[in-house]
Structure formats: C-alpha cells, structure tokens
Amino acid sequence: MKHITIILLLLAAASLEALADGIPFRSFRTSRVSVPATVLALTKEQMSSLTTSNRFITLTADQRTRLQRDVSFVPERLEVYPLEWAQDTCTCEILNLGIRYTKTKIEVPHGLLGRTLQDRKFWQR
Numbered sequence: 654m655k656h657i658t659i660i661l662l663l664l665a666a667a668s669l670e671a672l673a674d675g676i677p678f679r680s681f682r683t684s685r686v687s688v689p690a691t692v693l694a695l696t697k698e699q700m701s702s703l704t705t706s707n708r709f710i711t712l713t714a715d716q717r718t719r720l721q722r723d724v725s726f727v728p729e730r731l732e733v734y735p736l737e738w739a740q741d742t743c744t745c746e747i748l749n750l751g752i753r754y755t756k757t758k759i760e761v762p763h764g765l766l767g768r769t770l771q772d773r774k775f776w777q778r
Contacts, residue, residue: 676739676752676762685754689763691723693751700756708732711750726767733759 677687695703699710711730712720720727731751734742739752749766751759 671692675742676744676765678740686752686760686762689723691763692758693719694759695753695757695759703753705731708734718762720766724763724766728766731759731761742760 678685693712693716695710696713702710709732710731712727717727717729728749732747732751733751733753736752736754739750744765745752747765751761753759
C-alpha cells in the first residue's frame, strides 16, 4: 500500500507541469504552434538586428497588413523569442510575441497579441 501511495504522489507531481501556461506546439519536436498564428518573413534588417541583447523588431507596413488580415489588433513592435525559449516558457508575462522558427521566419500566435503592460502588471500582483 505504501508503494502505491508513493507512485501516485510521483505521478501527481509529474502532471503539475501540464498546468503551466505555456505556448502549445503541435509536438515537442515541431517548430510550429498548434494555435491560430500568422507566419511573417523577416527583412534583412530585422534578421541582423535580432541579437542576444535585442529581441525586438518593428513591423514593416507589409507585415502589419499581413497580420491585419488575421487579427484585429496589430502592434507596431514584436518581441521575438528563439524557438528554444518559446518551447520552454510561461506566457503570463509575454507581450506581443513572435517565435523565430527559422532564420528568416517568425510565427505570431494570435492569442498573445493585444496584451498591454496593464495585463502584465495584473500577473505581478
């Protein structure tokens, strides 16, 4: 009986990770999200500006137009996460995110657009 209790506790503890507010991917090995999203091609300037110290891009007029076809709110700037970060993060403090899944493309999950600093402060209470 003691062994069954221990096994059940271990299973319960292991399942707590499933409660995290992460970005849903089609599978762990895929680079594409399983929620509505828009794929945008990065410009050469955007690609060269994304470094370890700069994770933000300003959207071009064409990128904004492309995104407006799918969503009602389009930010001027996006924070861009490398795929490895996006697969292992919580969304509670993410504002307007693009996920860089290749060198030249980002995927913008629609559900993470339109969040403001006020939304972010809500999570910090």
